[in-house]
Amino acid sequence: DAVLSRISLCPHKAGMDSVNKNKTDEVIRSMSEGSRFYDNERRKAAQTAQRVQVMKSRAAVLSTGALQQAEAMASAFERQLETERDLSRVIVHCDADAFYAAVELRDQPHLRGKPIGIGGIGMLSTASYEARKFGVRSAMPGYIALRLCPELILVKPRFHAYEAASRQLQAVMAQYDPNFRSVSLDEAYLDITDYMARLTPGDVAQLPPLTTVADPPLVQEANSADSKPGMATDSAGARNLTTLEGRALAARVVHQMRTRMHETTQLTVSAGIACNRMLAKIGSDQNKPDGQFCLPADRAAILAFLANMPTRKIPGIGKVTEQILRELDITNCQALLQQRALLKLLFTPISFDFFMRSALGIASNNTRKRSERKSIGHETTFRELNQVPDLEDKCLHLCHKTALDMERKALLGRSVCLKLKTVDFKVKQRSVLLPAHTADEPVIKRAALGLLHREL
């Protein structure tokens, strides 16, 4: 049922082939059922079901006229989006494979070949590929993982080691794009268009040949006349990166970069190459681990690539949105496009825009660093507490850590937000806007305590 889809293994994730999904889900279910966590999941599932019901009843009473009008608007919107389609950039998404686990296996050779999970009994942040065969996943509680895989070795995270490895990976990436955007310790986007334009024939000769790279084929068949095979350079003699040849060259560049990353860190990195961030990110998952995927800069090839793509693979569509769309009989991008009139009528303009862009493969290709952070804070989960002084202590300690961080990073903030989680996993957030921006610890503490007392 609905709650199961929330707690079970995601079948679209890479490396699911060898997993006995039914057995794994049964273990997860039996260990979760009856817990307060499970009850909360059931509550949220019911909430989602309610949302779906409202949508379905709205859909049921739509007139053909309304649908036709929506179809016309959606169609016009699609034409508008097509004018924005930019195939000119070569965007790469790099994603280190099972990063934390890979660093541990590298540094602790006696663990190699054994299933390991990074984290503790409460929660794992990563699992090695050996452990994934048993259904062990990131964001899985350690005690459930141990039930799935009794030989699992829990390894305490060593963030300094991961940060060091991350810096090494980034140093290689910087050779190809000094303005790359890192999204976490193990993920980054690069725009290698300029790098490729500067490649000399000598540089090109140094690149690994495509044939050693292409397994499975890196460059999908382009079935359209949009790209012009044989036109690796344009009339001015400049390198044309949108052709199949241009993308094959990109594949060789990325292969070289991944080789360098492996040489300096002993870690494997997977990569996706495409004309925007979204497509590159989907691509980096295609041939994981230690693989890469290159999508031609070609509208027809992009649409063909996306047509049967499960909605869950789109970054930004999680379990809930997948479920809602499935209830509307939408499970892949093709259906997303076919049902655009319905989507236009049932979802907000922002969601509709997002769905259309996703299904068409039109997204931002900006890989420059994002501007400034929006928030900073700390949170911690602790055993059941109901004594006011105990809660105050916890609150003050988190305020202290946050104020310290703000001072270190020279940041100011104006809104103080207190987050509370009850024993039944309900989350409450209470916030106040201060008269002025501050990083002053006593001010933050007073505001937070005020919010806390409002709830006691």
Add this chain to the structure above:
DNA sequence: GTTAGAAGGACCC
């Protein structure tokens, strides 16, 4: 009608 602030959630790693 528009907007800013609050609260709740979905999602990502």
Add this chain to the structure above:
DNA sequence: GCCCAGGGTCCTTCTGAT
């Protein structure tokens, strides 16, 4: 015996104020 994280961003909805 341990028993579902913690750091974020963005979107949606509601509500009171301009």
